[in-house]
Amino acid sequence: MNSDKKIISIMESYKAGLVIAGDNRAEYKRSMFLFVASFTFQAVALLCFFPLLRSLFGTEPSVGGAVRWLGVMVALVAVELSCRWYGHDFDFSGTIVDVTHRLRLNLGEKLKSMPLEKMYRYKTGTLNYVFAVGVEYAVLSMGIVSSIIIQTVIPPAIIIAAAFLVEWRLAAAMLLLFCIAVPVQKWNRTGSSKEKAANAKALSIVESDVLEYVQGLPVLRSANQTGEKSAALQASISHLRKVQAKGILDKTVPTVMMSGIVEIGLVAVLTLGVLMITNGSLSLSAAAALLVIISRFSEPLSLFTSIAQVVDIVDAAFTRIKELLAIENLEVAAPAAMPEAFDIEFDHVFFAYDREEQFALKNVSFTIPAGTLTALVGPSGSGKTTITKMIMRYADPQSGTVKIGGIDLPHISQENLMKNISVVFQDVYLFDDTILNNIRMGNPDASDEQVKDAAKKAFCHAFIRRLPDGYDTQVGDIGGALSGGEKQRISIARAILKDAPIVMLDEPTAALDTESEVAVQKAIDTLVTDKTVIVIAHRLSTVAGAANILVVENGELVEQGNHTALMAGQGRYFSMWSAQQRVKEWNIIGG
Structure with a gap:
């Protein structure tokens, strides 16, 4: 968690809304304009109390004047309500639902096109959070949040500016109150932003761990590691509890302080007004108008703390969405091509996983002729699966090339590439x-x-x-x-x-009983007919008839050839074969 996380400003919140709105930016801008107009008319309507009360309680009372000003106020309020109603049309018309739908579609397209290497950095719960809760928070709150922000800023600014024309000392007092509230609000925003980001992260971890717990429940039960003994889930739930407890404490103090500042400040302003009435420097009608306006002035100030909570929830959700959408896709290089042959070639390939210093593949070169069976063998972690990932363009190598039918993979779109590959996982x-x-x-x-x-x-x-x-x-x-x-x-x-013309098998019979293995092997024989086949093998006896066997160790191709040639060479393959044969003999004797 970054303690120096930047606090989103009002303008940044507006820009984030524009990004989320996408093709509906015009409707969003219209909505914001109408909210600004609405609260401007609201503030002007409040200012009409000055001439209204002066008409009633001034030195020369005028009922006609009061009625006229009352009519102006009613007209302004009607315009204000109309603007606010049509401002919320972004929500009520269903546009915001369209924005939500399109954002989820965009996120889905991103998952389809982003490198799998990048996607696997995210836990399942984190992606669930982004698609479900994150989109809901980021989009469905847009209109409400924007309305609150504008209501907090526009009316007080207009009222204070107008108050300087009536009584500069009271206006200065209100401005001072507003200025004191700003640093408290900034402090509140800092704590709120950190708390919301930490809470979102902790929630996504819990969601991932709950999903993993449910999926692995049969294993956990067999190991008697359910309930309190499920350490990972208990740890993430405990962490969430600590984050939430700290968040409540961090936001309670500034909220109480803000309430105190608002109440004490308004009492001070009213006290100053009473003193000015007693010494004759402020008329009773102006004081009454200020009393009404100041009481209305307190509402947006009280919203200062609640706005931080809502805006930062939206910001935390939008930040995760933005991070996901910012991941660069695997680009298709020009000219785009479609393979017509299905031989596979690795040419001096070096590849290291994201954020890993060691290469998973080091200077790997080989050719798999079309229509042949090639086996990948070697110890766990040697690089066998990484080779198959490179063929599916899991990510691009740091150097070297991977080709299908003589075409470098970056020139083949992901859709066309995967049309030509079938995978059967273990x-x-x-x-x-x-x-x-x-x-x-x-x-x-x-x-x-x-x-x-x-x-x-x-x-x-x-x-x-x-x-x-x-x-x-x-x-x-x-x-x-x-x-x-x-x-x-x-x-x-x-x-x-x-x-598909290319078939990759990840030892599909390794965990099966004898009867199931025979049935699956028959199915595989049908599948691989006339295909280019790559099989990851742990039991060497299952691939002894392969046209070519690639022996991989520590990310390097140490041997290749058919079974007869590799056995004659008495190298790494010979050692592995001999070891497996000794295990078989031991099992027979032990049985």
Whole structure:
């Protein structure tokens, strides 16, 4: 948390509103103009008390004059209410709902186009906060906040300026009161801004931890780490409690001080007015008018503290939205191209993850011919997954190039790139929808029959038909209603339906039992026919028949070749193979 966070000014708040309004800037500006006009007419209407009361209680009372001034006041109030009504048209007409919808769409487009490397820096709860609460705070409060800000500034300024024409000493006293309130308000804003930003951050952490807790509840129960024993969730909840407790304390003191300043200051101004009446320097009618105006003057001053709370809630939300939208997309270099061949080439690639000093890939070069099977092997953390991420343009390398069909990836749009790649992960993610719709994600235009045909090729049609609702069965959150092997086969059916020329497999059979592994392997055999296939392998026996095996260690490509050549070389691959064979022999003997 940055303790030197800049406090947003009224003008900055207005500019933030313009940014949020987007294509509806004209409507937002019109709304602000009408609010300014509304509170200007309000202040002028209050100033009419001077001639109105002078007409009634002056040396020469005039009922006709009083009626005329009363009519002027009524007309001004009518214009004020009309301006305020149409000023809120930005809210009531539904424009603000359109702005909210468009902002969420823009954020969604940003998630689609931003580098995945940048997106993974955000916890899920933080993104949930931005899309849900953040957008609500930043947009739906725009009109109300703007109205409060203008009401706090315009009427007091006009009233004080006009009061100098009536009695400069009382006007100077009111101006002094206003000036004293400003530094207290600044102090209040400083504490409020920090508190709102810290509270927003703590809330997003709690939201992320709650989501993680719910998703991992079966594991936590098995480890007896639920409730008070769930350390991460308890820590984030405790942190939120501390942030909220400190925030309440930090904003209570300046709020009480501001209330005291307003009350004491107004009493002092009224006392000065009474003294001036007694010594004859101020007429009774002017004093009565000032009494009415000063009582009205206290309202915007009392809003000083509440405005800080509201503006800083909006500011904290808008700051997170702005940070997300400011992330640079992966640009498509000119000229844009579409690969027609599907061989893959790495040429002296160096890559380090964001904020990491060590390279995850160091001078990696290899070629994968189209239509062949290539295996990536090596210890955990060696760089295998990073290589697959580079092929999907997770991020651009610091140096070197990655090409598909001879085209450097920056020249291929993300949409066209991913049209040509299917991925089957070890940890399958299914959406809480029907099996039919989960498979159809591979090709949204596919018919029901095409979906079922893909399911048959993935050897999951039989178990789907046994389910109570067949293809209309809801898979549950993250596919929780299905077994690991069933989820894996559905993900393969999805990839078969997509029918992309490049297929990447992240050891999809590693965590399965023997029966499920056999079924999944059959499904994979159907999927990879005539494709360029890259498979991450932990069990070397599953890729011994690969056309090419890339051995990766510490981010470097240390060996490559087929199984026979690598075994003959007796290098790193030979050592890994021998170690796995010894484990198998030990298991057989131990069994």
